[in-house]
Amino acid sequence: TRPKTILSGIQPTGIPHLGNYLGALANWVKLQNEASPEDRLLYSIVGWHALTLPQDPKTLRAARWEMLASLLAIGLDPKRSILFHQDHNPDHTELAWILNCLCPVGKLKRMTTWKSTQARLAASRNANDESEVDESLLNAGLFTYPILQAADILAYRATHVPVGEDQQQHLELSRDIAETFNRAFPKPKKIFPLPQRILTPSRRILSLRDPSSKMSKSSPDVQSRILLTDEFIQIQSKIRSAVTDSQPGVTFDPVNRPGVSNIINILATCTNEDPEKVAGLYASKGHAQLKSDTAEAVEALLQQPREEFRRLKEEKSYLDEIAKDGATRAKGISEVTMALVRLKTGL
Ligand code: ADP
Numbered sequence: 001t002r003p004k005t006i007l008s009g010i011q012p013t014g015i016p017h018l019g020n021y022l023g024a025l026a027n028w029v030k031l032q033n034e035a036s037p038e039d040r041l042l043y044s045i046v047g048w049h050a051l052t053l054p055q056d057p058k059t060l061r062a063a064r065w066e067m068l069a070s071l072l073a074i075g076l077d078p079k080r081s082i083l084f085h086q087d088h089n090p091d092h093t094e095l096a097w098i099l100n101c102l103c104p105v106g107k108l109k110r111m112t113t114w115k116s117t118q119a120r121l122a123a124s125r126n127a128n129d130e131s132e133v134d135e136s137l138l139n140a141g142l143f144t145y146p147i148l149q150a151a152d153i154l155a156y157r158a159t160h161v162p163v164g165e166d167q168q169q170h171l172e173l174s175r176d177i178a179e180t181f182n183r184a185f186p187k188p189k190k191i192f193p194l195p196q197r198i199l200t201p202s203r204r205i206l207s208l209r210d211p212s213s214k215m216s217k218s219s220p221d222v223q224s225r226i227l228l229t230d231e232f233i234q235i236q237s238k239i240r241s242a243v244t245d246s247q248p249g250v251t252f253d254p255v256n257r258p259g260v261s262n263i264i265n266i267l268a269t270c271t272n273e274d275p276e277k278v279a280g281l282y283a284s285k286g287h288a289q290l291k292s293d294t295a296e297a298v299e300a301l302l303q304q305p306r307e308e309f310r311r312l313k314e315e316k317s318y319l320d321e322i323a324k325d326g327a328t329r330a331k332g333i334s335e336v337t338m339a340l341v342r343l344k345t346g347l
């Protein structure tokens with residue numbers, strides 16, 4: 001089999017929560033540890049994408065290094081994986097511009113992420129409170145967000161991209177744009193492989209306070225999420241106060257018992273078991289037992305990353321070095337692509 005180039009990105013949202021970790025980042029580590037020596041792995045913190053939403057500069061700057069420290073803390077190895085800030089490599093934006101000029105506006109208008117933002121804005125326009133309407137939500141950056149994502153991928157001619165369900169349409173667009181470029185400039189040979197999706201085992205972790213929504217950094221209720229850096233005592237208290245239901249006993253039934261099922265799912269994911277099997281083991285036990293065992297399993301998973309994060313927090317210059325080295329290695333790959341792109345397009 002041909003060597004793979006695996007690429008993925010995450011926004012600089014600061015310290016990841018358990019959903020980010022179990023739903024996305026743990027898989028990055030797994031891919032790294034299972035990769036063959038010829039495979040290339042690139043993991044990027046996508047600061048330019050973050051700017052499509054309002055950001056406080058101080059918070060964003062802190063969140064950037066917190067995310068980098070977190071990636072290292074969970075076991076991404078900078079010797080093995082190229083860890084870098086997207087915005088340290090201007091090849092992404094140059095390529096994004098060129099791809100902008102190859103992508104019909106209609107395709108971007110069909111992106112569900114764009115359509116849902118439009119719908120949200122329309123809803124707030126119709127709401128009573130005029131002051132809540134934020135026109136900047138429909139900025140041009142948000143509209144072309146998927147093109148920048150395509151550039152992130154194609155700059156390294158990535159062959160494999162781990163993405164969740166929510167990003168599948170964007171990856172489709174990246175493939176589409178790669179094909180368009182290849183068709184427009186086929187000679188002497190097509191330069192872009194069509195990036196394939198690596199299916200991340202779907203592990204949707206729900207809010208501990210409202211199991212009808214997913215665990216998210218944006219909920220104002222900090223009890224609703226567990227952070228990578230939470231102490232055992234915080235993990236215990238958050239899981240103990242997690243919303244379940246009044247039905248006695250434990251069954252895995254995500255539709256009718258989302259709260260209990262979420263706890264089962266967290267425990268099963270942490271211990272690498274099947275949720276149904278875990279539910280069977282707890283069938284005759286109470287919610288309290290399930291919760292306390294889950295807190296212990298989460299602690300077992302997070303203890304080492306938490307301690308590693310603490311250590312790295314004091315090592316700002318080390319983090320800067322990692323980021324700088326990552327950017328240099330990333331650039332070394334993308335500049336080869338960009339030389340070909342410029343040649344082909346006549347620049
Ligand atoms: P948030 O929803 O907190 O804003 P992001 O949208 O920044 O998180 O997501 C970053 C990554 O983490 C994505 O790959 C996303 O699919 C994954 N992710 C986020 N929340 C969860 C969750 N609750 N369960 C599983 N995966 C999640």
Ligand code: NA
């Ligand atoms: Na989000």
